[in-house]
Amino acid sequence: MxxxxxxxxxxxxxxxxxNATILSExxxxxxxxxxxxxxxxxxxxxxxxxQEQEALLKxxxxxxxxxxxxxxxxxxxxxWIDQVFVxxxxxxxxxxxxxxxxxxxxxxxxxxxxxSTGGLFGHDIQHYxxxxxxxxSLCNLDLQDPIYxxxxxxxxxxxxxxxxxxxxxKDHAVRLITTIKETAPSLKMAV
Numbered sequence: 001m002x003x004x005x006x007x008x009x010x011x012x013x014x015x016x017x018x019n020a021t022i023l024s025e026x027x028x029x030x031x032x033x034x035x036x037x038x039x040x041x042x043x044x045x046x047x048x049x050x051q052e053q054e055a056l057l058k059x060x061x062x063x064x065x066x067x068x069x070x071x072x073x074x075x076x077x078x079x080w081i082d083q084v085f086v087x088x089x090x091x092x093x094x095x096x097x098x099x100x101x102x103x104x105x106x107x108x109x110x111x112x113x114x115x116s117t118g119g120l121f122g123h124d125i126q127h128y129x130x131x132x133x134x135x136x137s138l139c140n141l142d143l144q145d146p147i148y149x150x151x152x153x154x155x156x157x158x159x160x161x162x163x164x165x166x167x168x169x170k171d172h173a174v175r176l177i178t179t180i181k182e183t184a185p186s187l188k189m190a191v
Contacts, residue, residue, distance in 0.1 A: 009066030009077030025173030
């Protein structure tokens with residue numbers, strides 16, 4: 001049986017629709033997956049490095065689930081990466097994570113049209129994946145294709161927008177679950 005570890009990098013999951021729905025849906029289908037909610041574990045931003053590294057060592061598949069924040073991971077998740085993915089553990093001659101699968105899964109607030117060479121941001125979303133590709137390469141992780149959804153903004157959330165975002169998040173969860181299943185075929189699924 002393969003072990004799946006999901007790192008929730010949302011800084012305040014209680015305010016989330018997209019990430020909260022995605023994680024809830026994944027937890028229903030993959031009840032044996034370990035989900036580490038960084039906002040609940042570390043509201044004081046004091047990362048328990050040993051505990052986080054132990055969880056990573058047990059995992060065969062690692063998922064980073066987060067809202068795209070300033071074209072990267074949110075601050076709490078960046079701190080987690082800085083403190084946990086250190087030389088000697090995540091990379092270097094004594095690295096311990098090599099060969100594990102890494103899935104990058106995120107929601108972006110802006111619509112997809114803004115992520116293009118002609119859009120406001122001037123770059124396709126794939127251009128922002130370089131940092132994750134480099135991290136995976138440095139740590140000898142087997143990076144899978146990213147899973148992402150656009151239009152998960154906090155702005156203008158009326159009831160219709162909440163329903164739309166919930167539906168989009170459920171679709172995202174299905175794509176993430178499918179990728180996890182394909183990456184870890186011996187995984188136990190809920191009936």
